[in-house]
Amino acid sequence: MLTAATNLAEPPNQVKEIAEAIGAIIMSISDAEFSKLIAHDKDWPESEAAKAAKSKPFETMWQIEHPFWKQAAVKINSDKQTFEQWRKAELSKAAKETVKHIAEQAAKAFRNADLSNFHALKTKIENHAKTVLYGGPAKTGEEEEPNPTSRACICGTSGTTEGTEAGKSIKADLLCACAKKSDGVNNMCCAKCDHSSKTWDNAAASAALWTPLLKNCPSHAPTMQLWTTNMDIALSQFLTLISKKQGTTNNKQYILGTLNGAGTGGCDGSSGAGSGICVQYKAVATGDTVKPEIAWLQAAKDAAKAADSIAERNKRVEQLERELRLLKFTIGAQIHHVQSYATTTERSVTNQNQEPNKTENDCKSHINKTEEECKNLGCNHGTESKKCKPKAGTETPAVGTGNGAAGATTEKCKGKLEHECTKTPDCRWENNTPKDCSFLLNKKLTLIAAALMSSLFY
Incomplete structure (x- = not known):
């Protein structure tokens, strides 16, 4: 677990x-004014944005956000x-609001701390593992x-007194338990451990x-992923192993x-x-309560906890x-789906406007008829x-006369102040005058809704 953890590689991602x-x-x-503030080849100190924001309340915020917009300019x-296609696109107000909301989320993602904290x-x-x-x-x-x-002094004397190096590192412990002192006492821990x-x-x-010893460890024990659950299992097995009493009188405990x-001769390396x-x-x-004092136990738990953090970080980035x-994908739908649906919608409206003309012409075509x-x-x-x-009310009304639904909407908008107009459905404010915008507004909203639904189901 510990040796493999030091070779971790950052999983690739495309967040930025x-x-x-x-x-x-x-x-x-x-608009062009915003684009002028950001240059693909200028960092914050030299940018127009820095000059425009100097000594303003929003200067700090702009400085934080500038790297994101600079990289966007580099992309363009x-x-x-x-991106020229987007520059020429005429998005509705609703579509622009959707785009603005997505921009805020993208900028926040660009600055996400998880993108820079892996190392x-x-x-x-690595520090905990080395400890x-x-x-x-x-x-x-x-x-x-x-x-x-x-x-015997560093590994343990007389079977009851701990060694001066015991528990300070796994290296010291395994050398005490495995390394041969002289010929005749060979490969105590594995066939190739000497x-x-x-x-x-x-x-x-x-x-x-x-x-x-280090090379042979992985082949003589299951290699598990480093995280707290596996470390707890491994440490539990280790503590169970050393807790078994040894010696002819079974009074020697916590010996590996x-x-x-x-x-009586202690852990002197002889048989x-x-x-x-x-x-x-x-x-x-x-x-x-009696328990062994082993310095590296806590460092092992800390290493596992740090590995948990990096695993959770990787999941968040994913x-x-x-x-x-x-x-x-959603932002792309704002241009592609709106354009593809527009022709169909406008054709439908044209056909609806032609219906009154058909009724009027049908009646006038009948001559020499009785009542x-x-x-x-x-x-x-x-x-x-x-x-x-034709009967009264079925004639084609003159545009802007106030007859029919269009005229009714125009009358509803007429005479309103700007703040009233912008709050009234089917109205818009244009050239200091309230205007009917029901067709434009409703058509655009319908297209956007259709585009978003299409992106979800297909």
């Missing part, structure tokens, strides 16, 4: 790339043809330590003897390795009676990327002309 593309669309449909500069979290894992393995975050395992000149020519009898041999006889190749941990009593992809015959045709009778004529 997608956010920049969204920002480029926003800049393309924005690298693909001018694509800091990885460093935290567990070697005894400190600055150590690499190549140090010439510990010094086994007095092996160095081919060295014995652990001096400090210089520590790094060389540690290398085969093998202790022979009464253990003689009363000795052993082992490490003796310190037993600490608190009231009626979710952020999914959300941005959906937003990019009774005109009535049966749904028309009135012209006494003098002896022709049928």
